Amino acid sequence: MPRPHFDRSALSTRVTDLFRSQVTDGTWPLGSKIPTESELVAWSGAGRNTVREAIGSLVQAGILRREQGRGTFVVSTSDLRSSVSRRVAATSRRDSLELRLALDAAAARIAAVRRTEADTERLAALLHEREHAWAGGDAHERVRADSALHRAVVGATHNLLMQDVYDGLLGVFEEVQLHDVAGETDALAQLHADLVEAIVDGDPDRAAATMSTLLQPMINGAEPATPS
Incomplete structure (x- = not known):
């Protein structure tokens, strides 16, 4: 039997969507600190690299923000908000x-x-x-x-x-x-x-x-x- 193909990009997308849903449904409220990377690995069942990529995607989208020594915080609850916010910030x-x-x-x-x-x-x-x-x-x-x-x-x-x-x-x-x-x-x-x-x-x-x-x-x- 052939070994099933493991699509890492699809897994990363699913984990990103999972984390995004935590923001949009209010589980991670605006301004709150999200769980640590280790906690997210244990909770999601995904590998550390996949969790890191998912968080990075939401940081890039402007939904999360990393703060050195403090953690990662929710700064927007949608891509629309983050894009408007970036425009105003400039x-x-x-x-x-x-x-x-x-x-x-x-x-x-x-x-x-x-x-x-x-x-x-x-x-x-x-x-x-x-x-x-x-x-x-x-x-x-x-x-x-x-x-x-x-x-x-x-x-x-x-x-x-x-x-x-x-x-x-x-x-x-x-x-x-x-x-x-x-x-x-x-x-x-x-x-x-x-x-x-x-x-x-x-x-x-x-x-x-x-x-x-x-x-x-x-x-x-x-x-x-x-x-x-």
Whole structure:
């Protein structure tokens, strides 16, 4: 009987698809650290080289990112998100902030109309977490807490497409924001409280205006975009 042909490329594709499904179904959430290579070998039953190739494919696609000494993290949940994110990452700080303002202001306006009781409770909890993060002084923790609050505003729109696009751009927005969180005090604390209040009160105009007040000064202070 002839020995069956072992198609390694097909196996690598299957393992890549398996890992991708862990991202798309939320088992490996956006921002999370994936299991170690050894754990993935044991879990998938594939060889170490195949696992390494699968992870490399998702890194190349922009879905995963390796961080030296820390591990591999989920930075996008789809190829579409990663391609948009890479395009935005190549633009100026001002362009990125203007895009964020467009999305955040629209989300705040919609959230003020559609927010549920669960949304309002989540916004209040995340506002408190943001205040706590600023007291700690760690810049990355401040960015994480601020992003969580802004993502919750987008979540309160209950617009899945908007959430998908926003999550795909979040990594770029966070890199830009590191520039703005180094101060001893949080100059934007009251505006964030005002934002949550406007959404909870169901006031779309005030919610959108508050978001603009939050972000427009950063845009004004950024270098003008270079004409293409």
